[in-house]
Amino acid sequence: MGGLHGEGNQIVKRQRRFFLLKLVATVIILGFLLVNVDLGYSWELLRGATMLPVVMAIGLLAASHLAVALIWRRLLSSVDITVSIERITSLYFASLFLNNFFLGSVGGDSYRVYVVYRETGEGRSVLAATLLERLTGITALLLLGMIAVLFRFGDLPDPFRWFLLIFTGGGAIAGLTLILATGIVERLVGPIARRTSPRTRDRLQGVFNAMRRGGSPGTIASVLMVALAAQAVRIWTHWWCAQALGITIAPGDLFVVVPLIATVAALPISIGGLGVREWAGVLLLAPFGIAESAAFSIEFLAFLVGVATSLVGGLIFLSGREVRPSEVESIGSAV
Numbered sequence: 001m002g003g004l005h006g007e008g009n010q011i012v013k014r015q016r017r018f019f020l021l022k023l024v025a026t027v028i029i030l031g032f033l034l035v036n037v038d039l040g041y042s043w044e045l046l047r048g049a050t051m052l053p054v055v056m057a058i059g060l061l062a063a064s065h066l067a068v069a070l071i072w073r074r075l076l077s078s079v080d081i082t083v084s085i086e087r088i089t090s091l092y093f094a095s096l097f098l099n100n101f102f103l104g105s106v107g108g109d110s111y112r113v114y115v116v117y118r119e120t121g122e123g124r125s126v127l128a129a130t131l132l133e134r135l136t137g138i139t140a141l142l143l144l145g146m147i148a149v150l151f152r153f154g155d156l157p158d159p160f161r162w163f164l165l166i167f168t169g170g171g172a173i174a175g176l177t178l179i180l181a182t183g184i185v186e187r188l189v190g191p192i193a194r195r196t197s198p199r200t201r202d203r204l205q206g207v208f209n210a211m212r213r214g215g216s217p218g219t220i221a222s223v224l225m226v227a228l229a230a231q232a233v234r235i236w237t238h239w240w241c242a243q244a245l246g247i248t249i250a251p252g253d254l255f256v257v258v259p260l261i262a263t264v265a266a267l268p269i270s271i272g273g274l275g276v277r278e279w280a281g282v283l284l285l286a287p288f289g290i291a292e293s294a295a296f297s298i299e300f301l302a303f304l305v306g307v308a309t310s311l312v313g314g315l316i317f318l319s320g321r322e323v324r325p326s327e328v329e330s331i332g333s334a335v
Contacts, residue, residue, distance in 0.1 A: 022271050023303055029275030033282070037294040045245045045297040053244035057237040057305045064237075065096065065309065067230040068137060071223045075129040075136075078214035090316045091115055097313030098186075100272055100306065107133070113315075125204060128210030132179060136220065138263065139175030140227035142168045144235065145259030154254055160287055167260055179220055182211045234262070241301040247294050249285075257284040261299065277303060 069092035076083055083091075094107025113130050145168035154160055178185055186208045194201070212248040235251075235258045242249050261280040265273030281299035282292045290298070 005007045010294050014266060016309075022269065026193065026270035029270060033275060033278055033296065036292065041293040042297045042300070045247075045294065046301060048246070049244040049301065050132065050246070051244075053240045054301070054305065056243070057240035058303075060233050060240065061237045061305055061309045064230040064233040065092065065225055067233075068092070068133065070134065071226055071230070072129065072133045074223055074246070075214055075219070076116070077260060078216070078219045079122070079125040079129050081116065081122055081125055083116060084131055090313075093310065093313030094317040095313065096306075096310035097317050100310045103313060107294055116251045124206035125210040125214070128207045129214055130209060131207070132215050132220075133223075135175055135179050136227045136230065137171055138266070139179065140224055141231040141234075142171040142175060144228060144231055145257075146149045146172050148252060148255035148259075152252055156256070157287055164256060164260065167263075179215055179305050180217065182208055182215065218262065218274060228244050231259075233314050235259070237305060238298060238302050243300050245301060246292065246295070247298060247299055249288060253285075253288045257281075257288075260284060271305070274303060 015278060027118050066089060067090050070085070072092060073083055073085065073088040091112045095112040097108075099108040109130055113123070113126050116126045120126065129234070130183050148164065149156070149161065149164045149168055153165070156164065179320075189204070196204075232255075235255055238254050238258050239249070239251050242254075259331050261284060264280045265271075265277035267276065278299045281295045285295040285298070
């Protein structure tokens with residue numbers, strides 16, 4: 001027990017250091033952006049935002065989150081774990097709140113994996129289903145981007161169009177490979193896994209086995225269709241944010257660049273993607289004639305819409321039904 005406790009403490013310490021690095025990165029990126037963006041103009045845009053489009057964006061984003069929660073439930077059932085729709089929804093929205101508001105070392109995915117694991121005892125299967133849900137969402141997003149780039153290919157400037165096509169197409173292929181060819185991934189990480197402890201190797205093997213069991217072509221095809229719809233709705237929320245700010249941009253342009261913006265923002269570089277999302281928006285929306293301050297405002301408003309959508313999850317999390325807020329630091333060492 002002492003060894004496990006010591007290992008858990010080391011994990012938590014590493015997570016805290018990682019969080020501090022992300023905090024520093026967030027401050028640096030935001031500082032660079034704020035120096036190069038007309039803050040006065042951005043503030044005027046945000047202050048004058050029309051509420052109806054903002055409400056539409058919040059509603060659409062909430063609907064897409066509900067769809068993803070149902071995807072997670074379907075993948076859990078594929079590894080023989082049954083969770084009610086009400087509970088899966090509450091856990092998913094609580095995890096969103098944790099991602100946006102809990103400035104600690106534990107992410108929302110760790111939280112929801114931990115809660116279901118604690119109730120079922122099937123930690124590896126829960127982790128496998130959650131990984132499949134994440135991979136399916138990213139793959140669907142990149143597939144949408146690839147299709148949009150192909151449709152708009154002749155209108156996009158060189159080398160921008162080739163960069164977008166390689167990124168979205170290559171990313172979509174890589175995502176499908178990770179989902180459907182788990183054996184290939186297992187062989188790739190094998191040399192690294194052999195350098196870890198027997199306990200870690202056993203965990204990894206259990207997760208890979210569960211991913212193979214849950215990621216059958218039929219299951220993935222069904223959840224991928226839902227994921228495509230959910231990700232398309234999320235892209236539309238950016239259009240509604242632009243409408244709220246009075247910025248004119250074609251929806252097709254957003255389908256071209258938002259998949260790349262969202263993928264970059266999902267990287268564990270900053271807190272909640274803050275700064276990275278806005279920086280990517282400034283760079284990628286420029287070829288479509290969107291000024292830096294306008295692009296910054298669109299993506300920052302999209303971030304605020306995401307925060308607002310997760311507030312309902314705060315009521316669930318802070319109620320302490322599944323895990324008391326004071327216990328959250330122990331999650332990282334348990335997952």
